[in-house]
Amino acid sequence: APLNRDYHIDRHRVTLEELLGEGQFGDVYRGTYEPSESSGVLAVAVKACKVESEETQASNFLEEAYIMQQFQHPHIIKLVGVCFESPIWIVMELAPFGELRSYLIRNKGVLDLATLLLYCHQLSGALSYLDSRKFVHRDIAARNVLVSTHQCVKLSDFGLSRWIEHESFYTASRGKLPIKWMAPESINFRRFTPASDMWMFGVCIWEIMMRGVKPWHGTRNQDVVHKLEAGERLAMPPAEFCPPQLYALLCQMWTYEPNQRPTIGEVKEVLHEVLVEERNHATD
Ligand code: ATP
Numbered sequence: 001a002p003l004n005r006d007y008h009i010d011r012h013r014v015t016l017e018e019l020l021g022e023g024q025f026g027d028v029y030r031g032t033y034e035p036s037e038s039s040g041v042l043a044v045a046v047k048a049c050k051v052e053s054e055e056t057q058a059s060n061f062l063e064e065a066y067i068m069q070q071f072q073h074p075h076i077i078k079l080v081g082v083c084f085e086s087p088i089w090i091v092m093e094l095a096p097f098g099e100l101r102s103y104l105i106r107n108k109g110v111l112d113l114a115t116l117l118l119y120c121h122q123l124s125g126a127l128s129y130l131d132s133r134k135f136v137h138r139d140i141a142a143r144n145v146l147v148s149t150h151q152c153v154k155l156s157d158f159g160l161s162r163w164i165e166h167e168s169f170y171t172a173s174r175g176k177l178p179i180k181w182m183a184p185e186s187i188n189f190r191r192f193t194p195a196s197d198m199w200m201f202g203v204c205i206w207e208i209m210m211r212g213v214k215p216w217h218g219t220r221n222q223d224v225v226h227k228l229e230a231g232e233r234l235a236m237p238p239a240e241f242c243p244p245q246l247y248a249l250l251c252q253m254w255t256y257e258p259n260q261r262p263t264i265g266e267v268k269e270v271l272h273e274v275l276v277e278e279r280n281h282a283t284d
Contacts, residue, residue: 007069009033009081009091016046020098024176025061026050026090033080033091043096044080049088058088065090067158070133075126077146077156095146095154103147104212111211113241114282117275119145119153120205124268126155127201131194131264138192140200141181142207179221180214184228185258195258198267202253206234209242228256246274 016029026049032041049061068079068090083089097103100119104111123145130137137158144157177187183199185191203215215234216224233254236247249270255261262270 007065007079007081009083009089011083011085011089014044014046014083014089014091016048020045023047025057030094031091042080043094044091045094047090047092049086049090058086061088061090064158067135068092070135071129073126073129075122075152075154076129077154092156093148093154095148095156097147097149099143100145100147100153101142101207101212104142104208108211112282113243114275114278115151116208116211117246117271117278118151119208121268121271121275122153123155123201123204124264124271127197128264128268131197136192136194137197137200138186139178139181140197140204141178142204142212145204180216180219180224183258184225184256187225191258193258194264195261198253198261198264199258201264201267202250203234205246205253206237206250209237209246211241231256243274243278245270245277249274 013034014031015033016031018030020028020030022028026047029046029048031044031046033044034041047064049058062082065079065082068077072078077095078093080091080093082091123140127137127140137155139157140155144155145153146156147153178200179187181200181203183191183196185193186196186199206215207213216227219227233251236242236244249262249267252262253267
Protein backbone atom coordinates (compact mmCIF):
# COMPACT_ATOMS: atom_id res chain seq x y z
CA ALA A 1 0.00 0.00 0.00
CA PRO A 2 1.55 3.33 -1.01
CA LEU A 3 1.63 6.05 1.57
CA ASN A 4 -1.21 8.51 1.15
CA ARG A 5 -0.06 11.88 -0.23
CA ASP A 6 -1.90 13.62 2.58
CA TYR A 7 0.82 12.36 4.87
CA HIS A 8 3.53 14.36 3.13
CA ILE A 9 5.09 16.82 5.56
CA ASP A 10 7.28 19.82 4.85
CA ARG A 11 10.42 19.38 6.96
CA HIS A 12 10.66 23.11 7.61
CA ARG A 13 7.51 22.86 9.66
CA VAL A 14 9.08 20.29 11.99
CA THR A 15 11.41 21.15 14.86
CA LEU A 16 13.43 18.51 16.69
CA GLU A 17 13.99 18.89 20.41
CA GLU A 18 15.52 16.32 22.75
CA LEU A 19 16.37 12.72 21.93
CA LEU A 20 13.79 10.39 23.49
CA GLY A 21 15.26 7.06 22.57
CA GLU A 22 17.21 5.05 20.09
CA GLY A 23 15.49 2.35 18.09
CA GLN A 24 17.21 -0.25 16.02
CA PHE A 25 16.53 1.59 12.79
CA GLY A 26 16.03 5.15 13.88
CA ASP A 27 16.41 7.68 16.65
CA VAL A 28 13.27 9.13 18.18
CA TYR A 29 13.09 12.83 19.10
CA ARG A 30 10.52 14.92 20.84
CA GLY A 31 9.56 17.81 18.60
CA THR A 32 6.88 20.12 17.29
CA TYR A 33 5.01 20.32 14.02
CA GLU A 34 3.24 23.38 12.67
CA PRO A 35 0.79 22.20 9.97
CA SER A 36 0.26 25.78 8.67
CA GLU A 37 1.00 29.43 9.53
CA SER A 38 -2.16 29.85 11.57
CA SER A 39 -2.51 26.36 12.98
CA GLY A 40 -0.42 26.54 16.12
CA VAL A 41 2.05 23.79 16.97
CA LEU A 42 1.52 20.13 17.72
CA ALA A 43 3.73 18.16 20.10
CA VAL A 44 5.08 15.21 18.12
CA ALA A 45 7.59 12.37 18.21
CA VAL A 46 9.90 12.13 15.20
CA LYS A 47 11.64 8.94 14.18
CA ALA A 48 14.67 9.70 12.02
CA CYS A 49 15.94 6.92 9.75
CA LYS A 50 19.53 6.04 10.64
CA VAL A 51 20.71 4.65 7.34
CA GLU A 52 20.29 7.18 4.61
CA SER A 53 22.12 5.56 1.76
CA GLU A 54 20.55 2.20 1.24
CA GLU A 55 17.30 2.29 -0.61
CA THR A 56 16.01 -1.01 0.72
CA GLN A 57 16.67 0.15 4.25
CA ALA A 58 14.67 3.30 3.63
CA SER A 59 11.69 1.46 2.23
CA ASN A 60 11.75 -1.00 5.13
CA PHE A 61 11.83 1.93 7.50
CA LEU A 62 8.82 3.45 5.79
CA GLU A 63 6.83 0.28 6.14
CA GLU A 64 6.17 1.09 9.78
CA ALA A 65 4.56 4.35 8.61
CA TYR A 66 2.49 2.46 6.00
CA ILE A 67 1.23 0.22 8.74
CA MET A 68 0.50 3.06 11.17
CA GLN A 69 -1.45 5.13 8.64
CA GLN A 70 -4.06 2.38 8.33
CA PHE A 71 -5.07 2.62 11.94
CA GLN A 72 -7.26 5.18 13.64
CA HIS A 73 -7.88 4.21 17.22
CA PRO A 74 -7.82 6.15 20.52
CA HIS A 75 -5.31 3.65 21.96
CA ILE A 76 -2.96 3.33 19.02
CA ILE A 77 -0.24 5.93 18.33
CA LYS A 78 -1.23 7.88 15.22
CA LEU A 79 0.90 8.74 12.23
CA VAL A 80 1.01 12.51 11.67
CA GLY A 81 3.07 12.43 8.49
CA VAL A 82 6.35 11.68 6.76
CA CYS A 83 9.24 13.76 5.39
CA PHE A 84 10.26 11.56 2.49
CA GLU A 85 13.52 13.12 1.37
CA SER A 86 16.60 11.77 3.04
CA PRO A 87 16.91 11.68 6.01
CA ILE A 88 13.44 10.20 6.23
CA TRP A 89 11.46 11.37 9.23
CA ILE A 90 8.35 9.66 10.48
CA VAL A 91 6.29 12.13 12.48
CA MET A 92 3.83 10.69 14.97
CA GLU A 93 1.66 11.60 17.85
CA LEU A 94 3.71 12.23 21.02
CA ALA A 95 3.03 10.22 24.15
CA PRO A 96 4.29 12.77 26.73
CA PHE A 97 4.91 10.25 29.53
CA GLY A 98 6.95 7.85 27.39
CA GLU A 99 7.34 4.12 27.84
CA LEU A 100 4.85 2.35 30.08
CA ARG A 101 7.43 0.12 31.75
CA SER A 102 9.55 2.94 33.15
CA TYR A 103 6.38 4.89 33.94
CA LEU A 104 5.14 1.96 36.05
CA ILE A 105 8.45 1.80 37.89
CA ARG A 106 8.59 5.57 38.49
CA ASN A 107 5.00 5.72 39.74
CA LYS A 108 4.85 2.46 41.66
CA GLY A 109 3.54 4.11 44.80
CA VAL A 110 0.71 6.11 43.27
CA LEU A 111 -0.74 3.80 40.63
CA ASP A 112 -3.78 1.99 41.98
CA LEU A 113 -5.11 -1.32 40.75
CA ALA A 114 -8.08 0.27 38.97
CA THR A 115 -5.74 2.41 36.85
CA LEU A 116 -3.61 -0.59 35.86
CA LEU A 117 -6.76 -2.52 34.92
CA LEU A 118 -7.90 0.49 32.91
CA TYR A 119 -4.64 0.37 30.92
CA CYS A 120 -5.15 -3.35 30.24
CA HIS A 121 -8.70 -2.74 29.11
CA GLN A 122 -7.62 0.10 26.81
CA LEU A 123 -5.00 -2.14 25.22
CA SER A 124 -7.58 -4.88 24.72
CA GLY A 125 -9.61 -2.29 22.80
CA ALA A 126 -6.64 -1.53 20.56
CA LEU A 127 -5.95 -5.23 19.99
CA SER A 128 -9.58 -5.96 19.27
CA TYR A 129 -9.49 -3.17 16.68
CA LEU A 130 -6.32 -4.63 15.09
CA ASP A 131 -7.91 -8.08 15.11
CA SER A 132 -10.97 -6.74 13.27
CA ARG A 133 -8.56 -5.37 10.65
CA LYS A 134 -6.94 -8.82 10.37
CA PHE A 135 -3.66 -7.47 11.71
CA VAL A 136 -1.33 -9.50 13.91
CA HIS A 137 0.98 -7.26 15.99
CA ARG A 138 3.64 -9.88 17.01
CA ASP A 139 5.44 -7.68 19.52
CA ILE A 140 2.96 -6.94 22.29
CA ALA A 141 4.97 -6.02 25.40
CA ALA A 142 4.95 -3.26 28.00
CA ARG A 143 8.00 -1.71 26.29
CA ASN A 144 5.78 -1.10 23.24
CA VAL A 145 3.06 0.67 25.15
CA LEU A 146 3.35 4.43 25.60
CA VAL A 147 1.67 6.68 28.15
CA SER A 148 -0.29 9.68 26.82
CA THR A 149 -1.94 10.79 30.05
CA HIS A 150 -2.22 9.23 33.49
CA GLN A 151 -5.50 7.71 32.33
CA CYS A 152 -4.55 6.78 28.76
CA VAL A 153 -2.05 4.38 27.23
CA LYS A 154 -1.42 3.65 23.56
CA LEU A 155 0.03 0.79 21.61
CA SER A 156 3.04 1.62 19.45
CA ASP A 157 5.91 0.04 17.58
CA PHE A 158 4.80 -1.75 14.49
CA GLY A 159 8.46 -2.41 13.79
CA LEU A 160 8.58 -6.14 14.30
CA SER A 161 5.48 -6.83 12.26
CA ARG A 162 7.27 -5.23 9.35
CA TRP A 163 10.49 -7.20 9.77
CA ILE A 164 9.62 -10.66 10.84
CA GLU A 165 8.17 -11.54 7.43
CA HIS A 166 11.68 -11.59 6.08
CA GLU A 167 13.25 -14.98 6.53
CA SER A 168 16.76 -13.54 6.62
CA PHE A 169 15.90 -11.21 9.47
CA TYR A 170 14.36 -14.00 11.46
CA THR A 171 17.36 -16.27 11.20
CA ALA A 172 19.96 -13.51 11.49
CA SER A 173 18.36 -11.85 14.48
CA ARG A 174 17.10 -14.74 16.54
CA GLY A 175 18.87 -13.25 19.53
CA LYS A 176 16.83 -10.09 19.20
CA LEU A 177 13.45 -11.81 19.17
CA PRO A 178 11.30 -11.21 22.24
CA ILE A 179 11.43 -14.90 23.24
CA LYS A 180 10.16 -14.30 26.78
CA TRP A 181 6.97 -12.77 25.40
CA MET A 182 6.46 -15.23 22.56
CA ALA A 183 4.01 -18.12 22.33
CA PRO A 184 5.61 -21.58 22.07
CA GLU A 185 4.43 -22.02 18.46
CA SER A 186 6.03 -18.68 17.55
CA ILE A 187 9.34 -19.76 19.09
CA ASN A 188 9.27 -23.25 17.60
CA PHE A 189 7.59 -22.78 14.24
CA ARG A 190 7.48 -19.00 13.67
CA ARG A 191 3.72 -19.12 13.78
CA PHE A 192 2.24 -15.68 14.47
CA THR A 193 -1.55 -15.56 14.66
CA PRO A 194 -4.29 -13.79 16.61
CA ALA A 195 -3.83 -16.61 19.17
CA SER A 196 -0.09 -15.94 19.55
CA ASP A 197 -0.91 -12.25 20.02
CA MET A 198 -3.16 -13.34 22.92
CA TRP A 199 -0.26 -15.19 24.55
CA MET A 200 1.89 -12.05 24.27
CA PHE A 201 -0.89 -9.83 25.56
CA GLY A 202 -1.08 -12.13 28.59
CA VAL A 203 2.63 -11.52 29.27
CA CYS A 204 2.11 -7.78 28.77
CA ILE A 205 -0.78 -7.74 31.28
CA TRP A 206 1.45 -9.66 33.71
CA GLU A 207 4.16 -6.98 33.34
CA ILE A 208 1.60 -4.26 34.03
CA MET A 209 0.20 -6.00 37.10
CA MET A 210 3.78 -6.55 38.33
CA ARG A 211 4.45 -2.79 37.95
CA GLY A 212 7.14 -3.15 35.33
CA VAL A 213 8.91 -6.32 36.41
CA LYS A 214 10.30 -8.14 33.36
CA PRO A 215 9.01 -11.65 32.64
CA TRP A 216 11.32 -14.60 33.38
CA HIS A 217 13.92 -12.35 34.94
CA GLY A 218 17.12 -14.29 35.49
CA THR A 219 16.10 -17.15 33.19
CA ARG A 220 17.95 -17.69 29.92
CA ASN A 221 15.92 -17.54 26.70
CA GLN A 222 16.61 -21.14 25.83
CA ASP A 223 15.41 -22.29 29.25
CA VAL A 224 12.10 -20.42 28.92
CA VAL A 225 10.91 -22.70 26.11
CA HIS A 226 11.63 -25.81 28.19
CA LYS A 227 9.82 -24.40 31.17
CA LEU A 228 6.78 -23.61 29.04
CA GLU A 229 6.80 -27.09 27.53
CA ALA A 230 6.97 -28.56 31.03
CA GLY A 231 3.81 -26.60 31.86
CA GLU A 232 5.45 -23.86 33.89
CA ARG A 233 3.99 -20.33 33.59
CA LEU A 234 4.78 -16.85 34.92
CA ALA A 235 3.99 -16.85 38.64
CA MET A 236 0.84 -15.39 40.14
CA PRO A 237 1.53 -11.81 41.21
CA PRO A 238 0.86 -10.96 44.89
CA ALA A 239 -2.92 -10.84 45.53
CA GLU A 240 -2.93 -7.08 46.19
CA PHE A 241 -1.27 -6.63 42.77
CA CYS A 242 -3.61 -8.76 40.69
CA PRO A 243 -7.14 -10.11 41.26
CA PRO A 244 -7.15 -13.96 41.15
CA GLN A 245 -9.82 -13.83 38.41
CA LEU A 246 -7.36 -11.93 36.24
CA TYR A 247 -4.55 -14.42 36.84
CA ALA A 248 -6.97 -17.19 35.86
CA LEU A 249 -7.56 -15.33 32.58
CA LEU A 250 -3.80 -15.02 32.01
CA CYS A 251 -3.38 -18.77 32.47
CA GLN A 252 -6.05 -19.34 29.81
CA MET A 253 -4.20 -16.98 27.49
CA TRP A 254 -1.12 -19.14 28.07
CA THR A 255 -2.78 -22.39 27.02
CA TYR A 256 -0.20 -24.37 25.06
CA GLU A 257 -2.67 -25.21 22.30
CA PRO A 258 -3.24 -21.94 20.35
CA ASN A 259 -6.85 -22.64 19.37
CA GLN A 260 -7.85 -23.18 22.99
CA ARG A 261 -6.87 -19.68 24.06
CA PRO A 262 -9.62 -17.10 24.57
CA THR A 263 -10.25 -14.64 21.74
CA ILE A 264 -9.54 -10.95 22.13
CA GLY A 265 -13.30 -10.36 22.45
CA GLU A 266 -13.49 -12.71 25.43
CA VAL A 267 -10.36 -11.24 27.01
CA LYS A 268 -11.73 -7.72 26.64
CA GLU A 269 -14.97 -8.73 28.33
CA VAL A 270 -13.27 -10.29 31.35
CA LEU A 271 -10.96 -7.28 31.69
CA HIS A 272 -14.00 -5.04 31.75
CA GLU A 273 -15.66 -7.14 34.46
CA VAL A 274 -12.51 -7.14 36.60
CA LEU A 275 -12.14 -3.38 36.15
CA VAL A 276 -15.76 -2.64 37.13
CA GLU A 277 -15.45 -4.92 40.13
CA GLU A 278 -12.28 -3.21 41.31
CA ARG A 279 -13.89 0.23 40.93
CA ASN A 280 -16.92 -0.84 42.98
CA HIS A 281 -14.66 -2.42 45.52
CA ALA A 282 -12.51 0.73 45.77
CA THR A 283 -15.52 2.96 46.47
CA ASP A 284 -17.01 0.60 49.11
P1 ATP B 1 12.71 -0.58 16.79
O1 ATP B 1 11.66 -1.64 16.93
O2 ATP B 1 12.58 0.22 15.50
O3 ATP B 1 14.09 -1.01 17.05
P2 ATP B 1 12.37 0.40 19.46
O4 ATP B 1 11.34 -0.57 19.93
O5 ATP B 1 13.74 0.23 20.01
O6 ATP B 1 12.38 0.52 17.88
P3 ATP B 1 11.39 2.97 18.93
O7 ATP B 1 9.99 2.74 18.51
O8 ATP B 1 12.39 3.26 17.89
O9 ATP B 1 11.86 1.80 19.87
O10 ATP B 1 11.41 4.13 19.98
C1 ATP B 1 12.55 4.40 20.76
C2 ATP B 1 12.10 5.09 22.02
O11 ATP B 1 11.54 6.36 21.71
C3 ATP B 1 10.99 4.34 22.73
O12 ATP B 1 11.51 3.43 23.61
C4 ATP B 1 10.21 5.44 23.43
O13 ATP B 1 10.78 5.70 24.69
C5 ATP B 1 10.41 6.63 22.53
N1 ATP B 1 9.22 6.85 21.70
C6 ATP B 1 8.92 6.26 20.52
N2 ATP B 1 7.78 6.71 20.02
C7 ATP B 1 7.31 7.62 20.88
C8 ATP B 1 6.13 8.48 20.92
N3 ATP B 1 5.22 8.44 19.96
N4 ATP B 1 5.98 9.29 21.98
C9 ATP B 1 6.91 9.30 22.97
N5 ATP B 1 8.02 8.56 22.99
C10 ATP B 1 8.23 7.73 21.96
